[in-house]
Amino acid sequence: MAQIEKFKHFLRSKRYSESTVTTYSEALKSFLVFYREKPIAEIDNEDVIIYNNEYVLKNNLSASYQNQIVNAIKLFFQTIRETKILVDKIHRPKRAKVLPNVLSKEEIKSILEAHTNLKHKTMLSLIYSCGLRRSELLNLKPVDIDSKRGIVIIRQSKGKKDRIAPLSLKILKMLREYYISYKPKIWLFEGLIAGIKYDKRSLSNVLKQALTKSRINKPVSLHWLRHSFATHLLESGTDLRYIRELLGHSSSKTTEIYTHVSTKNIQQIKSPFDNL
Incomplete structure (x- = not known):
């Protein structure tokens, strides 16, 4: 997918680590595949909410993964000229307050x-x-x-x-x-x-x-x-x-x-x- 490759180049130009490039690219790919029948220029904030409900929550994916999706979407749509997405309005999942595991x-x-x-x-x-x-x-x-x-x-x-x-x-x-x-x-x-x-x-x-x-x-x-x-x-x-x-x-x-x-x-x- 050309858009994914372009996104990878953008991330690398911003000096993101290769592991982050891979993580964000895979996260974005799942989002774009979900809306493969819809032009990217027509995707809006409501589509992000639908994706979270119909894909992330339905598949019991973690809040951490959902947060990676949000990061990827925000970064991707910052590089798109024609878009209906309001990047600042994309909400993040509420993080669970998990205590770190400690050994004696x-x-x-x-x-x-x-x-x-x-x-x-x-x-x-x-x-x-x-x-x-x-x-x-x-x-x-x-x-x-x-x-x-x-x-x-x-x-x-x-x-x-x-x-x-x-x-x-x-x-x-x-x-x-x-x-x-x-x-x-x-x-x-x-x-x-x-x-x-x-x-x-x-x-x-x-x-x-x-x-x-x-x-x-x-x-x-x-x-x-x-x-x-x-x-x-x-x-x-x-x-x-x-x-x-x-x-x-x-x-x-x-x-x-x-x-x-x-x-x-x-x-x-x-x-x-x-x-x-």
């Missing part, structure tokens, strides 16, 4: 110590110790580990932002052992072929293996390690402003959600049940 320090310790394979252990440990996203870990290069300054440099992460994270001495020692053993060429963590970035699905499998070995029966994802990092920092007294910087959040509201899962103050509250 004991569970984290168990997961990180589950592997005897040094590469596997180092990857999981670095994600937790720096609060990294999966893509951020896999995009690291050896030069991003600045041992003299005691920092890890995370380059061009979500939102095209660079940031730094503290490099713990325990992780530095582990990384040095790893580097001597594996001697990565380009990426800090590479697959079986030198110079090729470690596969993201393989990394998820590394976590699954650790969960099996540590006998943790929870649907843990790699992002849980990042959530746990933030929550454990908060519980140890780290200011939310610093946690926001470490996580690379654009808005403080995103970081504030960790106050709802921190048990530090909750545990100090005595239940009235104890006085009965």
Whole structure:
């Protein structure tokens, strides 16, 4: 579809990541296919509402997916000259207030110590110790580990932002052992072929293996390690402003959600049940 290809070029010119280009293009494609009998210039805001009701809701698709649809439609119709769509009037779905999943320090310790394979252990440990996203870990290069300054440099992460994270001495020692053993060429963590970035699905499998070995029966994802990092920092007294910087959040509201899962103050509250 020519319109989809044109949209992809537009997104790339705006420097959106390839994963975002793919996500938005697929979302837009489903919308345009739904209205394949209708000229694009005739599509209006009411059609967006009908699509949400007749396709998104009927197929029990998530609010997150619906939000991606909205983003894609808004961006697409900004590039169309003749349109009946009022971009600013397209409404978003009400987001569910879901708390982040957090593991205890004991569970984290168990997961990180589950592997005897040094590469596997180092990857999981670095994600937790720096609060990294999966893509951020896999995009690291050896030069991003600045041992003299005691920092890890995370380059061009979500939102095209660079940031730094503290490099713990325990992780530095582990990384040095790893580097001597594996001697990565380009990426800090590479697959079986030198110079090729470690596969993201393989990394998820590394976590699954650790969960099996540590006998943790929870649907843990790699992002849980990042959530746990933030929550454990908060519980140890780290200011939310610093946690926001470490996580690379654009808005403080995103970081504030960790106050709802921190048990530090909750545990100090005595239940009235104890006085009965």
